Amino acid sequence: MEKPIRHLLGLSGGKDSAALAIYMKEKVPEMEYFFADTGSELPETLEFVNIMQDYLGKEITRINSGRDFEHFLKLKGNFLPNAHFRWCTQYMKLAPFEKFVGTDKAITYVGIRADELYREGYLVSNKSNIQAKYPFKEDGLLKEDILRILEDSGVGIPKYYNWRSRSGCYFCFFQRKEEWVGLYENHPELFEKARVYEQFHHERGRNYTWSPGESLDHIIARADKIKAEAEVRYDAKRAKNLFEAVLQEEDDAPEDQSCPICSI
Ligand code: SF4
Incomplete structure (x- = not known):
């Protein structure tokens, strides 16, 4: 007898996948939940x-x-991953997910919202036995709907949203500059580890920096200016609470276009 189709929902530690899990809980009772842990996640995640x-x-x-991460870093010739060469997602997120599914037929539910057209086509898996479904897009749910689902459930918004706009590895190169400052202030030991990776590259004559065009040392040297600019941009200081701050935040910048499995 053919195995029944598996229904899978990956929690990234982000708000959208969490809201989707809540939204689908009664609709698909046989749902299997998973979290792809790179070993470099934030404690809040x-x-x-x-x-x-x-x-x-x-x-x-x-x-x-x-x-x-260090194992794969060596495997990739000590080249750190970046937005154009995301070996981290492939090795540390997608490959474990595909192994978890094996050859089973599966539907994976992805929390891309109706207002996130730019994310269309982002890689979920290359395997033909895995199909993706986008319930929020199909049902027309927007960011405010997602935040309301989290509020109404009592789950709330992940704590790292106080200083960072996405889940994913502490060194993720999709971080905005003010989020690097947030990492420095909230998890100085993790910031230092990221700084050591970057330094390691510099010592070998490579110009790579986690954040485009600027070293972590330089970011911290002008942290006050970065924070001031971020406040003007996102207006977060004038928001009444975390719910409103996240709602007001722009998330259609190029640096926000990380893979669904990492940060949705
Ligand atoms: S969160 Fe960022 S660093 Fe981590 S696997 Fe995803 S893209 Fe790579």
Whole structure:
């Protein structure tokens, strides 16, 4: 007898996948939840995944590559990943996901919203046995709907949204400059690890910086200016609470176009 189709929903630790899990909980009771843990996640992300597991009342399977970032860094000739060469997503997120699915026929539910047209076509998987479904797009749900789902459920918004706009690795190159400052202020030990990776490249005569055109040292040297510019841009200081701050935040900049499996 043919195996039934698996229904899968990946929690990234971000708000949209969390809201989707809440939205789909009653609609697809047989849903399997998973979280692709790179081993370089923020503590707040891991905490939020635990909160989601309690809410869903079902295990969220933690999947990983079995290797750490440094292993893959060596494998890639010590070249750090970047927006054009995302070997990190491939090795540390997509490959463990595809192994988790194996040859089973599966539908993976992705939390791309109706207002995120620019994300269309982003890689979910190359495997023909895995189909993607986008319930928020199909049902026309927008950012404010997603935030309302999180508020009404009592789950709320992940704590890192106080200083960062997405889940994903602490060193993710999709971070905005003010988010690097946030990492420095909230997790100085993780910032230092990212700085050491960058330094490692400089010592080998490469110009690569995690943040385009500027080293982490330079970012911290002008942290006050970066924060002031960010406040003007996002108006977050004038927002009444985290809900409004996240709602007001722009998220259609090129640096926001990370892969769904990392940050939706
Ligand atoms: S979160 Fe960023 S650094 Fe981590 S795997 Fe995804 S793209 Fe790469």
